[in-house]
Amino acid sequence: MNTIFWISYISLWILVVPLVILNLVLFRQLGIMVMGTARGVNQSGIPVGKKIPRATTTTLQGAEWSTSELIGTPSIMLFGSPTCKECADILPDFRRIARMNNVKPILLLFSSVDLASDYVRKMAYDDEVLIASSEFANHLDVQVTPYAYAVDLNGVIRHKGLVNSREQLEAYAIASRAS
Template sequence: MTIEFIIASNVLLWAAFLALAALMLGVIRQVGLLHERSAPLGAMMVDKGPDVGERSPVFNAKTFQDDEPLLIGRALTPGRASLLMFTGPSCPICAKLLPIIRSVAAAEGADVVLISDGTAAEHRQFLRDHPLKDERYVVSPEIGMRYQVSKVPYGVLLDADGVIKGKGLCNTREHVESLFETIRLGQPSLQKYLSSNTANAKEVTVGEHVH
C-alpha cells in the first residue's frame, strides 16, 4: 500500500511538473509575441548627425576586401539609391540582419555599403563567417562620427542624388523596409507620417463638428 502510494505521488508530481513547464513555455512565448507587437513602428532616429532632407557628406573610402576606391555619400550606381548600414563585427543583431538587408535592398534596387569599426582581425573573421555578395564593406570610424551614430545596426538611406531620405536604428526587417517606405510616403520617418495623419484626422473631426 505504501509503495503504491509513493508511486502514485511521484506520477502526480511529474504530471504537475510537466503541466507547469508547459504553462511557463506558453507564457514565455506570449511575452515574446507581446514584445514584437509593442516594438516601435519603423526605424527610430537616435542620432544628431546630418538630417533627413540634407545632402549627405562625401567620404573618399576604400573597401576592406580589395581596397576598391569608393565615394560614399553619392550614388554608387547612377540612378540607384544607396543604403549605408552602420554595423559592428561583434554585433550579433548586425550579423542576423545581413540577409534581410540584402533581400530588402535587392527588392528596392538599392546599393548597400556596410560601414564598420574595429580591428582588421575582427573584420576578417566577420567576413569569413558572413560572406558578402554585392555589398561593399568599409571600415571607417570617421563616417560613423560624422553621422554621429552611437548604436548599431543603424541605417541611412540616400537617394540617387545623395540626399538623405530616411535613417534610423534597424533591428528588424520592418525597420529596414521603413527606410524605403519614407520615400514613398514623402516623410522623414513612419513616426512622423503617423503623427501627421493623426493631426490631420483631428483637424477634420474638429471641422466636422464646427459645421
Template sequence: MTALIVSNVLLWGVVLALLLVVLALSRQIGVLYERVAPMGALTLDKGPAVGEAAPHFDLNDLLGRPHQVGYAGARSQLLFFVSPSCPVCKKLLPILKSVAHTERAWLDITLASDGEMPEHLAFYRKAGLESFPYLLSTELGMKFQISKLPYAVLMDEQGIVRAKGLINSREQLESLFTAKEIGVGSAQEWLERASVEEISRKENGNALA
C-alpha cells in the same frame, strides 16, 4: 419535454452571449491596433538631418575596391552600420541580402563599421558578404554620429539624406523606404502628422456641428 425546451433556450442564450463577447473583443482589438501602430526605425537626432546633403567620402572597402559615399548617382544608397560583435546585426544580414535582391532596381547597400581589419575581414567572409562594399572608417561613423547599432541611413540619387534610424527588423528597414516614398523623415514623423490631421478633422467636425 419541458426540460429539453428549457435547456435549448439556455444553450441559445449562452451562444448569443458568447457572440456578443466576441464582437466586443473584436472591437477592442481594432481600437488597440489603431492606437499601437507599427513602429518604424527609431530616428536619433544626430548627424546629418533628413533633407540635408550627406557628407562625401572616397574610401576603399575591405577588398580594396574604391567606393564613394554621399555623392549624386543613378541609384539611392543605403549605408548600414554594423559590427562583428553585434548580435542584432548578424540576425539582420539575411534580411539585408534579401532586400538587396528585391530592391536592386533602385538601391545600393553599403556596409560600414570601424575597428581592426582582421576581425572585420573574418566576419565579412564568414557571413558571405562579398557582394556588399564594406567600409572600415572611424571618420565615417563620426560624421554620421553613429552611437548605436545597427543603424541605417538612406540617401537618394542626389546624395540627400531621406531617412535614417535604428534597425531591428525587416519592417523597420523597409520603413525607411516608405518614408522616402511619402516624403517624411521617419515612420514616427508620419504617425505624428497623421495624429495632428486626425485631431484637426475632429476639431473641424465639432466646429461645424
C-alpha cells in the same frame, strides 16, 4: 522620535535619487535596444532631407570609397560591427530587402580589415563592404550600431536611425527610392 524621523527621511532620499536615475537610464536603454526609438540616438546623424556630406573610407579590399559614389543609385547604408548580435540578425534581410527593392546595400563595419573579412565570409555576405573608421563615422555622425541611412539617387538622406527589424529595413528601402 524626531531623530528617528529625520534619519529615515534622509535615508529614503538617499535611496530614491539613485533609483530614479537608474530608471531613466533603463528606459533609455529599452528604447534603444527594443523599440529603436531613443530620441537621443535618432536625433543624431545627418538630418533627413539633407544631402549626405562627402566623406571617404576604404573598401574591404583597400580601395578608396567616397559617399559621392551614392549619387545616381538609391542606397541603404548600414553601419554594423562583427560583435553586434542585432547586426548579424538583420544582415541576411538587409541584402534580400535591398535587392527586392532595387536598392544598393552598403555595409559599413566598425572593425579591422581582418576581422571584417572573417565576418563577411562567415555571414556569406558578398555585396559591397566598407570599413567605417571612427573619423568616417564621426563625419556622418554615427555613434551606434545597427544604424542606417536611406539615401535617394540624388544623395539626399530620406530616412535614418537605428534599425533592428525586417520591417524597419523595408521602410528604409522604400524611403531610399522616394525622391
